[in-house]
Amino acid sequence: MRRNKRQAHAVSTKAGEQTSAESWGTGRAVARIPRVRGGGTHRSGQGAFGNMCRGGRMYAPLKVWRKWHRKINLKQRRYALVSALAASGVPSLVLARGHSIETVPEIPLVLSDKVQDIKKTKEAVAILRKVGAWSDILKVYASKHTRAGVGKMRNRRTVMKRGPVIIYDKDNGVKKAFRNIPGVSLLSVERLNLLRLAPGGHVGRFVIWTESAFKKLDALYGTWSKKSQEKVDFNLPQPIMTNSDLGRLLKAFEIQSVLRAPIKRQARRKVKKNPLKNIGLMSRLNPYAAVQKRQTLLRQLKGRRTGTTAESKAAARKERTHASLKAKRLSGVNMVKKSKTQTSAGSTKTTTVTTTTKTSVASKKS
């Protein structure tokens, strides 16, 4: 649809063709493109006519008769418009589009008809502030930046976000009052523009209605029980599902009663483990195997030096207290709680143990 406001442009038909150049042919130790005739000037002997030549015609010169506009079926256009209007009434879609409507009292936002009579931009700003729409305009202000690309030297220098649309019924000054506020668009209900209701193709623009504009919607687009009065033979599109709440549908009795029970525990392929390598599996198959294994191990270790003496064993035993194990387990938890549990645990043990646990706590805190 955006293509429809394009203006035709083209390259001059004569561009690059206003020479009588001819190729020099072979045997002259130059490339075979047509070259300009004559002499006495820079231009003589230069290549001409090709898109690769300097001063030549471009590849596929642009023609005015390019198809600039696109015809879209009326029904499709109306369907799109109506969908965009519907989306503007869903707060999550408006938020997702990027408008800040957290301070707006209600969506859809409908103001009294007095809005249509205001003449000063100052009043317009005051209204937007009061209604909670100003934060969206502040977003527009924040988004002003220079356009990327050549457009900046073609009188399209700044770009900014789109703010709210004001949709009115009768313009008694609204348009002029609101039009200088950045980001704001004005639309008459009779002539709604999809390009303004779903900018960039994204539905859910923030819409501010006036009362009479909102009331006119029924007559313009119809309700499902009544056809549109203003448009010939148009009614709102029928939804594909009358009840689109999938969650409730799936939990409904009519569906649940026909389903089989859910398979909560899937029987999956079991990996076969080798009992000769896996001691656990071996013991399950042959309980005596564990005993056998232990005996062989002890026999092998008999008389060998392993490094653990009776004293070192006793010392390790002593270190494995409840408190030290608990401290290891609780490391990283809420600091406040840990000190409490430590003191309570420590109080029940001997004094030597409490000091060791307290130092371990201190080291973790740092």
Added chain:
Amino acid sequence: MVRGRFEQASSHVQWMVIRNSSSFLHKRKLGTLTTEANNLKNRNTFRFNGLIHPKVVGVQTVKDGKGVLFTTGNVKNLKKPLKRFRQVKLSKDSRRTLTSIRRTIRKQRYRKDLKMAALRRASALLRGQRLAAAATTSTSATNTKRSGKSTTSNTGATTSS
């Protein structure tokens, strides 16, 4: 055929609109994330989305202060953004904050599937606050550990206000 009014904007329909194009969507190499306010894991999934569902749970940091802001969605005021959220400031110690969140969700049966996510988020945010406080008091550069969750929650906090 005459049909009555259809309530068409169910959360599933909205999800189909939002799931691939939303101002909060961030598609990057490290995965798809969303920055909407009440998304507990910032994941772009139907379950965790903060915009679509009538019942919604959100946890954010309190700006310039201690504690956590626990948000629940008011189902009655779905279309009234001003009244949509009930926010509670939980600024006592973490044990009380977490039990408060846990109990609200459990006793009201309010989005039980989000309970663990809410607790984890709150716990991570509180941890971040604790570490930040420890960093300022001890003034040692090595202690400034910033968890990724707290930074994303701060951006969430600024957009919601």
